[in-house]
Amino acid sequence: MHIENVGEKLSSNMEDYLEAIALIEKDKGVARVKDISRLMKVKTPSVTSALNVLVDKGLVEHERYGYAELTKDGKRIAQDVLKRHKMLTKFLSSILKIDPQVAAGDACKMEHALSPETYKKLSTFVEFVETGSEVDRPLWLKGFDHYLKTGKRVQCKNKQALKKVKSRK
Amino acid sequence: MHIENVGEKLSSNMEDYLEAIALIEKDKGVARVKDISRLMKVKTPSVTSALNVLVDKGLVEHERYGYAELTKDGKRIAQDVLKRHKMLTKFLSSILKIDPQVAAGDACKMEHALSPETYKKLSTFVEFVETGSEVDRPLWLKGFDHYLKTGKRVQCKNKQALKKVKSRK
DNA sequence: TGAATATGTTAGTGTTATCTAACAAAGAAA
DNA sequence: TTTCTTTGTTAGATAACACTAACATATTCA
Structure with a gap:
């Protein structure tokens, strides 16, 4: 019998894979190993092994040689990461006027480093500025x-x- | 003949070790393996192996069973990291009013994720607010x-x- | 249908960073 | 000075990720 490896906290890396899959799903409906590989700038074997981990954790469904799809839990986490990502991008680009490319890169790295409290306050700040x-x-x-x-x-x-x-x- | 492993870009982890050594040097004059271990919350063998890497890169001087000291280059990098750290902490705590403990933790993680451009703009922002x-x-x-x-x-x-x-x- | 091409997986390696257990050296106290 | 304690190092295991090379499956199209 196989017990799934759920619950344990996800690495930033795995969060990134989920995020990538979510983006590709939104764009194309389904995500393929090659798409993920391109977006994440890694080779395909790295994707395969990441998918195995994510399947084990119950965050992704994946059939051999087939598509990858987020499960409900996977989607929830991916949306969460994306939310942080978007908020950071907005902060960096529209308030600090940072070059969009650079802002996207920094947001990508910072999105994993934010505590919930910081996320909340920074969001509020962005909202305060934007909706003023x-x-x-x-x-x-x-x-x-x-x-x-x-x-x-x-x-x-x-x-x-x-x-x-x-x-x- | 031994060629030093200089130049190659430092991992966040090694930056953290440099930062820790700088803080301890400032506090006590010299840094010992145990101090670093305590501050970084790792066991002493991890410190020993990190020091070997940093010595190889010419950023730290270290004699077996002796003190660790930053070289000129090591100091330069450590100061740089610390500068980012302080700026982030100030932003998080005095502008966003984030709990100091949380702010410190987040700053620690974010300090490695900032591009130079973002660092510059964010510093300017903090300065703009503080010196207004x-x-x-x-x-x-x-x-x-x-x-x-x-x-x-x-x-x-x-x-x-x-x-x-x-x-x- | 059956090659040729594109895509995905497995196996094996390397790197970075952590740990425990066992050993070595330094410093303090007797 | 010899022992005890503290501190530091070495050796070896483990984990997360990435890679290349080789192999397997799908897909395309002739």
Whole structure:
């Protein structure tokens, strides 16, 4: 009798395989060893052995020489990783203005390093910035953009606030 | 003749060892195998073998049964890692208000995942927030803090801006 | 249908990093 | 100085991943 190797925490590597399979499934319906291999930039034997592990853990279904498909559990984990990935990408590219290619690469590495707490707070931050009204959002984000480019802050035009600051010293 | 194994890019793991040695050196002057083992939460044979690698790469000096010391190159790399670590910790704890313990842990994992570009932009962001005048910094950061706690934005008091927004729809 | 091509798997290796158990050296205390 | 304790090293096992080379199955198309 065969007992499945479920439960034990997944390595970042295996998370990456799940993520890749999810992306390919979304794109093409089913994932084949070669697709995964291409996306992950590894050779096919590495994929085969990763699939064996994932099948053992009950996260993927895979018939010899056939397609790979995420199980319900596999999908759940993959969606979770993807969620972190997307949030990080958004943070890096739309707030920090990092080159999309670089942002994607960094997100890929960071998505495994985030604690739930950090994930939550960072998401909230992104949401705070993105959903802000036209009033306040671009106000300080544009200030940051300017600071990024020039290293200088935009002039403060609020007289009252200026006075407050000056009177401090 | 022995050719040193320099140049090749360092694994995150080895970066962590360098970082640990730097911290211990700063604290106690010299680093001993046991100190490193304690800080890295590994057994001493792991430290011995890591030191061998680092000595090979010319990043650490180490005599059998003696102290470990960073070389000039080792120091340079360790400082670099530490710089990333500190910046990340500051971002996580003072901007996102993440629990210091968690922030430290996440910083430790993320510090190896940052591209130079992301490092630069994120540093600039932290600097932008930290060095902002009393006028603008806490203004929106406090807004975020409030949003974190309540999920609601603070009321907009700028009539002109409000009008602008309303007239849009 | 039956080669030729494309795709997938197995077997065996190498690398990195961890561990335990056994041994060796240094330092402290008697 | 000799023993005890602490610390460090070596040897050898294990685990996760990647690779190449060789083999097996599917698919295509002539």
